[in-house]
Amino acid sequence: MSERDHVMGVPDERGRFGDFGGRFVPEALMPACLELEEAFRSAWSDVTFVAEYHLVLRQFAGRPTPVTPLPRLSERLGISLFAKREDLAHTGSHKINNVIGQTLLTKRMGKPRVIAETGAGQHGVATATAAARLGLSCTVFMGEVDTKRQELNVFRMELLGATVVPVTSGSRTLKDAVNEAMREWVTCVADTHYCLGSVMGPHPFPWMVREFQSIIGIEAAAQLDELGVGTPDVVVACVGGGSNAAGVFAGFANSDARLIGVEAAGGAAVRSGSPGVLHGMRSLLLQDEFGQIEEAHSISAGLDYPGIGPEHAYLAATNRAEYYAIGDEDVLSALSLLSESEGIIPALETAHAVAWIVKEVGGLVPRGSSVLLNLSGRGDKDVAQVRALLRGEA
């Protein structure tokens, strides 16, 4: 395993994972990125900070989340399927892991305010939650299209004391929310931390967010050992920007497990994208022949992002992880299947990973394989949309 020793390690001094990553931001934001990098390096090597992060995750966020064997679906598919239950974490998805890390860091840097972007609303809700817990002021930017698709999450954020700003520029979805959050950050960087929600953006965000999410994979590896499964044959996670995938992959990157990222077909940066620079990073992006960024289209707001985190681009380029795309049509049936056979309603994002497993059993996933599904979020936020789709109303 020597050639894999450094997989998912620390990026180089420019924040690069191979050719990807870096720091492509206006000069106004450079000092903040440098300050953040220094603050994160110092905090992450400080046992007191790390202990506090783990304590908050345990006492407030409900960690560790269990690994649940899925016997009925396993039997039906002819594999041994296990789910890492991030849907059981506070606020209903893995997003809380990252925001607890970042909001604790915000306090440590002495900043009283956070801003965030959100797509489906999960990261926005998680940020508003952690901000409320730690007494930080919070503003969330959300594409106007998404504020309508995820109306209840807007209200949740408001209940938690956050201000939600609908973004009306561009495609009015996640990428535009990131643009607007960046613009806002320029005006208030002295007292505000930008709590980015995925393994994307300028260095140190892709690395830092992966580190805060790596708890998923670290826990899961130990839990699978306890269950007597050991290293699974395959680890599967859905990928928008890629934070839940990065988190679970981190626990298995240096094992023999196959790592599979599942993108939405309408936002498949690895399958359909090319290298470019957006939102502070060099990565794989959906773009036209002139370098204009294209809009992603997916049934799930959380995967509607035309790029992917730079470390995923690197893992794809080096073949350490494989990325596949699933179309909207397969997602609803996978969501129903998991709900009916195991009593777990997954988020639409997560249902992409389920759909890939169902589709590839007997193909890329040989029968008899042990498979870990990162069950990144619960489907409560999506039930109204799913009902409409299943009834043919949307």
Add this chain to the structure above:
Amino acid sequence: MKSLEVKLRSLRAEGRKALVPYFVAGATPDWTRHVEAAVLGGADVIEIGVPFSDPMMDGVVIQEAALRSLERGTTLESICQELESLETAIPLLAMTYYNIFLHYGLSRAAGRLRESGITGAIVPDLSLEESDEWCAACDEHDVATVFLVAPSTPASRVREVARRSQGFVYASARMAVTGAASDEGEGARVVASLREVSDVPVYVGIGISTPTQAAVAASFSDGVIVGSALVKIILEGGTPSDVEAFVRSFREAIL
């Protein structure tokens, strides 16, 4: 020394404050007429915005103009072609986001800019740390690379920006994206921090929307950049003579 640096230093030696209007190329079909009108109105340098789908450093006015331009099918290539028929002796600068040049090919892009009469480039999302490849491409083709200094830039970085920036340093007057502002900003302090370490010309931009603001900024710098306020006139249907009058009002204020 690159062509742009020679010109801008001689402009300063003549005692003339540089007036730099900004246009979003292709925002209207007759955009090159607007550029010519600005020259008549007394512009010394023209900054030409190449539209990008995700302009992170721009406020709503320039976003809107960029969107209109993209909807009209504007590309880096189409802009360069239109500029070839532009008759003007004053320096032209391109301003755009890195992905546009990256996608065109860095060396090819720098060469194409120079061929169409552009002698400098401003790439606001290209940090000093990531700029080596682009600067090397610009060096091959006599294109100057202009970097920005913001109010947040610490002294050590100010020195490095001043050393690397060619032609002038773009001093951002405030912590903001492009667009009108009514406050005085921090331009004077930013310019002073540059003066301490370098004799490179310093132009002030971001939030300068009136002749009075321009006059104040010009009093402590070598030039002023006027963007959103001018683009707004064009979005509202302004004619070339409106543009000329607007630019002249700034010219007269900063003489």
